[in-house]
Amino acid sequence: MIRIKNQEEIEILRENALLVSRTLAEVGKHIAPGVVTMELDKIAETFIRDNGAQPGFLGYGGFPYSLCLSVNDVVVHGFPSDYRLKEGDIISVDCGTLYKGYYGDSAYTFPVGEVSPEVSQLLKVTKESLYRGIEKAVAGNRIGDIGYAIQSYTEGFGYSVVREMVGHGIGRDMHEHPEVPNYGKPGCGKKLIPGMTICIEPMINLGARQIYLHDNGWAVSTIDKAPSAHYELTVAITKEKADVLSTFKFIEEK
Numbered sequence: 001m002i003r004i005k006n007q008e009e010i011e012i013l014r015e016n017a018l019l020v021s022r023t024l025a026e027v028g029k030h031i032a033p034g035v036v037t038m039e040l041d042k043i044a045e046t047f048i049r050d051n052g053a054q055p056g057f058l059g060y061g062g063f064p065y066s067l068c069l070s071v072n073d074v075v076v077h078g079f080p081s082d083y084r085l086k087e088g089d090i091i092s093v094d095c096g097t098l099y100k101g102y103y104g105d106s107a108y109t110f111p112v113g114e115v116s117p118e119v120s121q122l123l124k125v126t127k128e129s130l131y132r133g134i135e136k137a138v139a140g141n142r143i144g145d146i147g148y149a150i151q152s153y154t155e156g157f158g159y160s161v162v163r164e165m166v167g168h169g170i171g172r173d174m175h176e177h178p179e180v181p182n183y184g185k186p187g188c189g190k191k192l193i194p195g196m197t198i199c200i201e202p203m204i205n206l207g208a209r210q211i212y213l214h215d216n217g218w219a220v221s222t223i224d225k226a227p228s229a230h231y232e233l234t235v236a237i238t239k240e241k242a243d244v245l246s247t248f249k250f251i252e253e254k
């Protein structure tokens, strides 16, 4: 069942979305060569709690941290650890909040210092594919229109789209219906209607699309060890263009 939100609920989701957005910016300020990823998790947890919310991921389905931190070939759900970031790495920071009974969920892949031109383009194209997906997130369109926009754009650069993990509805649960795949066919899938709130989150690999699950039961990496990028924003569907609840502006205005 797809839960349609009223404007009051959308405003609470916006509060969550903006807190997640500001948390990502706070974490981003500390990303640099030499930083241990566990420190980033502490920064996020403190920032979220200082703002009167709870980390949305901590304990969710048994997940043991406040952030998913996925370095290089890790696609998503990486654990914060004693790994020390180094120049040329990329790190996807996926963050959730729980506030007033609703969830926030957003992700951004940061370069660590200077990255190769090849990797820099992967980040740029993946983020652009998210915006292209958002452009299609309009009432009357279908879920497949979003996926098609993301897939056709990224595959045009020779990249591949992860299939096993997808975007999702969001509300009182972090993961609600419908699923929002980053691939698809125009005109196919569930119809978008006003009041739907969805997270769009392309996970795009530089190499092959195949992935494997780590022994910890969470982290997922590319089979070929090539890097993977991940960006996520939450939107509310309206009759006109999507109401984008979260934002990367706090990260990028520095």
Ligand code: MG
Residues within 6 Å of the ligand: 094, 095, 105, 106, 107, 201, 232
């Ligand atoms: Mg997320």
Ligand code: MG
Residues within 6 Å of the ligand: 105, 106, 167, 168, 199, 201, 232
């Ligand atoms: Mg998500």
